[in-house]
Amino acid sequence: MTLLHRKHAPAGEDPRPAAPPSGATARLRDLGLGVRFAAAGGREGWIRTLLTAVGVGLGVALLLVASSVPHMLDQRDGRERARTETRHSESPDASAAASDTTVLRIDAGTEYRGRSVAGFLMRPDGAHPVTPPGVAGFPGPDEMVVSPALKELLNSSEGNLLRERLPYRITGTITDAGLVSPNELRFYAGSGTLTPAAGGHRLTAYGDNDPPAPMSPLLVVLIIIISVVLLVPVAIFIATAVRFGGDRRDRRLAALRLVGADIRMTRWIAAGEALFGALLGLLIGLAIFLTGRQFAGDFVVWDVSAYPSDLVPAAWPAGIVAVAVPVSAVLVTLAAMRSVVVEPLGVVRNGRSRRRRLWWRLPLPVAGLAVFALTGKVDANTEAVDPYPIAAGAVLTLVGLALLLPWLVEASVNRLRGGPVPWQLAIRRLQLNSGAASRAVSGVTVAVAGAVALQMLFAAMNDDFNKITGQDPTRAQFYTSSERVSGDAAARTIKAFRATKGVDEVIGTVEVYVTKPGKYTEDEVPPTTSLTVGDCATLREIARIDSCRDGDTFVVHPRDKKMADWVDKAARKGEEVEISSYTDQQKGVRPMLWTLPADARTVLTRRDPLGKENWGIMATTGAVDASTLPGATTVAQIRIDQHVADAAEYVWNTAARLDPGMRVVTLTSVARDRQYASIQTGLQAGATATLILIAASMLVSQLEQLRERKRLLSVLVAFGTRRVTLGWSVLWQTAVPVAVGLTVAVAGGLGLGATLTWMIAKKVSDWWLFLPMVGAGAALILLVTLVSLPPLWRMMRPDGLRTE
Template sequence: MTRRVRELALGAKFAFTGGREGWIRTLLTALGVGLGVALLFAAASIPHVNQASSARGDARVPAASGSKKPFERSDSSVLFDMVGTQYRGESLGGLLLRPEGKHPAVPPGLSALPGPGEMAVSPALRELLDSPKGELLRQRLPYEVTASIGDAGLLDPTELFFYAGSSTLSQAGGALRTDKFGGEVQKLPLNPVLVALTVVACVVLLLPVIIFIATAVRFGGERRDKRLAALRLVGADTGMTRWIAAGEALAGSALGLLLGTVLFLFGRELIGGVRFWSFAAFPADFTPAPALAVLVLLAVPLAAVVVTLFTMRSVAVEPLGVVRAAKPRRRRVWWRLLLPAAGVTVLTVSPKAGVDEGVTDPNLVALGAILTLTGLATLLPWLVEAAVARLRGGPVAWQLAVRRLQLGGGTASRAVAGITVAVAGAISLQMMTTGIHADFVRTTDQDPSRAQIDVTASFPSGERAQRMIHDFRATKGVEAVIGTVETYATRPGHYTGGQIQPTTTLTVGDCATLAELARIPSCRDGDTFVVHPADDKRLSAWVDETARPGEVVNLDTSSDYDSSVKPVLWTLPKSARPVLSRPDPMGENRYGIFATPGAVDVTKLPSAETKAMIKVDRKVPDADEYVRNTAAAIDPAMTVRTIDNVERDKQYASVQSGLRTGAIATMLLIALSLLVSQIEQLRERRRLLSVLVAFGTRRSSLALSVLWQTAVPVVLGVVLAVAGGTALGVALLDMVGKEVTDWWLFLPLAGTGTVAVLVVTLLSLPPLWRLMRPDGLRTE
């Protein structure tokens, strides 16, 4: 063991003292390993990112949100109300606060509560309010900004959040009371199918990184092996040269670990305030889990040693040179086929899991995906070797490329292995997400062609409810308002025992509004209708128990159980006509008593709920924002919803956002890795390229040979990725009980992978031109 350690140390010394060539080789290895390590550290930080964000979110939740015993008024109690909103597609969270004592509870991120008319905002919200883009939002939040919310009170640095002080909040108006912040928000467990999707995504995104790290430690292998021949002349045996080579790779990987750590620390500061779709985090949140960080720190150097020792088995380092140019032993294919076959088998025999059922062990999902994708990476060198073995003739550029692949196609295959695995994984992920799409993105019954915004509010009087409808109709950009004032109507009388008092809903609106809610052939102000639900005779009969033309109904239901309250009686006109209900733009069917304002004086209603479905003019910029400004002016806590015919599951949307972010990071790494690998291969062949140019070979032929040398493995890799990715996708869909819905999903993904490699190859042409200069013939 001591001898092996000395040999590793000697190899590490050669890595740093081997002259310019040794330094360049070591730096290229360090750069490749460093890029991979930085991304691995970022992936290892995701658990802490989620945990830290969730902890900050729980810490600012008013405790009353989840408490069973109501809080009493005290010196530390605070009244609060949720006042979240949206602005140009961005969500804003907020709380209205009113202290009830001298020492009120203060949420994290603040040193004191804002006073009436004051507001504390997140840095991102302050920046938006101070910019020209925030002009309409400033009208919606007419408070003076007096403080900024600290990091402890925010989910991420890009969050738009505020606390506003109020002097009018009351429990009668819907506010709640608390005396501390730090409630626990109940979170739904991640859907089992989404767990499987997330596991596969982690494998797909990280496996190319690991493959690239394994490739990076072999940079400069040919020049290094030739230099090792000199050691044989001074007495080193074959085993010693292998361990010295492993020591050089170990030094490069150790330097890569250091470089990767620096890149990670620098990168987390750089992206700390950047949002990728819905993902953002504070720089400090990017802290790798200790166990995962230790695993990376130990696995990378160990992999460098193991990979080098394994590859050196096929290289004969002799005192007079390196036997590498001879035709290599033909690669065996049987064990390479076993890996993907085993992976697909693991996924196929796993218990099927539907959306509402349990799912197989995530470890089995990961194992199946790893075996399948790793098998594709090991199959690629054999496929390239078999494909080019019998190729003969053709133009000079083609012959140069083919001959290079015949003599040493492994290097080119390793460079393309990462993109092969990435494309195969992307195909399988796309097939899986498409297959389960219908379970998480459903079509609603809402009709956005009739209205685009739904507003609901409860008021203590019908007069305020009616005024709200008028305010919306006067708002800029509003074309029409389907506005109703609703209250309950009961059948007067005394009911004892198990008797249920007949009750229905009174809906007041103009003729145009009522025509959107029921199938009314004709209408004029003063008309009334008894609306029955279509195809529900039982419910229609229940409506008729209360809605009896010519009979009295009570419009103040509180008088039914409080004798001190005087009932508000109203007689349903005998002329009330029976009609059938019609789905409103929200997809709901309303029934009961419908009346126009001429039949019922809404100002006499003791309490009412107002619903307004608003149709806006899309030609007016920010029409939605004008509507939300009107709603905030009436009541900051008013519920405003967008009418949409598609509803997306929030967990599914979150997973999709994470997939996009991870895919961007992985693709950037793959592109950089391909570029570094391509430059390294060209540098290895600098002398050969210069010799060919000196003998009269055209530079254009050499450039085309580089393109062909890359194109052949890429085409074969993409074909392999399509076959393997499709097989993996079918197995994953079978595991979750779904079938393939689109067999042609691979086309854009395969094209993207091919284009990425070709672009990187084109970027390597300028270094190629420089390496073909005559000074490449110089030797040391």
């Protein structure tokens, strides 16, 4: 028997032992002890900590990217405004404002295989012309400076057709200051022949100082909901990630109870372990963000990319993330530990615990919907939108759905009985502990519910921001116009388009304005109409003409009687009309006189593929020599063969060869508002990132659950259970919570979407928009399950029975 002798205290000291710390000091000590356990927990402990840290790090990285969006948008907008031109006075005579620094410029932008290529043709008026931001030197004739992305495209085999369209010598590149994003395709080309008569306008400087146009209140609501829908799943995922590895941690805490730790101490030690993983996750998330930031220009999502300098997190959101992540790790762990009985001889977690309560979960989504009702309606006439109640209502609704999911999963699986062996294994596992499975799919549930609500909101706003143009892309896909009509340019233009590869039909005309001769006071408006020259086939496309021969002339009436009377005043049969351009009138140039034949027939107009009704005088090429018309415009509406590869590119190449400043418009039946389109593009980019994060989180969670069941899986295989059976059980174990989660997501998303639609004073246009979202969610689950199968096979080996 060993005798323990108490050592006597030195004189003057209290021989009694020091009292243990209490209150905040004790809690900090326990947290520190938990951090030490996590850091020195051996291989198994570090695996669990790293799983938690990686999960938190992914969420933190995405939150840092989200907090960088406002700065990125400000920088992009600033560069866009800096390169916007400042034009000269509104004088119609462009040469009047010429100086040593002014520049004649015309838009020469194009499209290439679905991508916009912005560009301008420029000619200096003097020796010191102003240059756009990012351009070191003004390009000379037949030279151009290009963006790095365009230079790379032109130097690749993919840019062969584009090189034909831009036959200029590259003399420099546009720096970052002159580009909105790294992947932007842009060029500035020099010209030695550009004139105002050819469409060139004069500018004196660059920079738009006008305040930006206010955003529609409906778009403000849309942006708020998008932000909530994208960020709430990330926050839920972070809260889920800090609970990875709970079973193994609880068994270690039982050992602490055995050596004298009380229940409160074990809870705070567990919180300390989660705190260490969260802090490590913050560092990993920061490292991922800083590393990925350097390659931001290489990632293009929905044609959106950014410079590394654009991705700077705002101070207050970044501070909230830095504080909220560790605090939430501690609070979530403390809340989770309340349902765990940690005793010196074991942990009662895998036993049947009390059933989850519904009474405190259901009011949360109901309160969220009530907030929207109290906020009131928002329409296009609303002066200001308060974002806080809208954001609060959306957060309460989505978080409430996430809290409802565990109760619904538990209530569903408790009623399931029988079935094949894989099904019974999966259901029994869920009946014992459905919390981990519910948490794994909560992010998908919230993301799908938010996506359904957003789709309903977008559909309700569609008519406000997508206008029917009246254009008919089935009759023509391109509209071109050029002011180069000298000589036989008009005939050559139409002939060149008709000879272009892939072109089926060309509606080509030469258009000019005619005026009734006479003397008019300043207050009088002389009767004016248009003169359109084309062949018979062309004129039949824009007017209701039965019979036509070369040399015929027609007076075309619109449907409106008043406008038809106006046409008759300007175009009197058998009388002369004046043909002159606006610039010639300002210079006092004598107009060209032409007599409208007395036998001209009167016909009705017909809507052309552009959706425009043409009226006035229409003449065949035998009646009017188009090359003699002053200030005319050559117009072509082109239909291509959709089965010919790159037919559109051949049309663009022909247009650039005929006139680099030729205006080319792609016809579309619906025109989208630019702000609305940019927001939708941002949503697509954000949703893609969120789905990737959710997939990663589910994979990490699935691997953690499998790791916790490694020994159980090995025992089942050792007793003869087939691997295929276990594989199917894992699939069913994931599929059941997913089915419940998607049901909750659809119901919650439809409810939230209907409420938001009511709030903006719209009606629900389609109740079946949830189908693609449900399909995407189910596909995501299937993908994660398939990826987790190889680790599952490895965990079924007999060495999983080994213990220490």
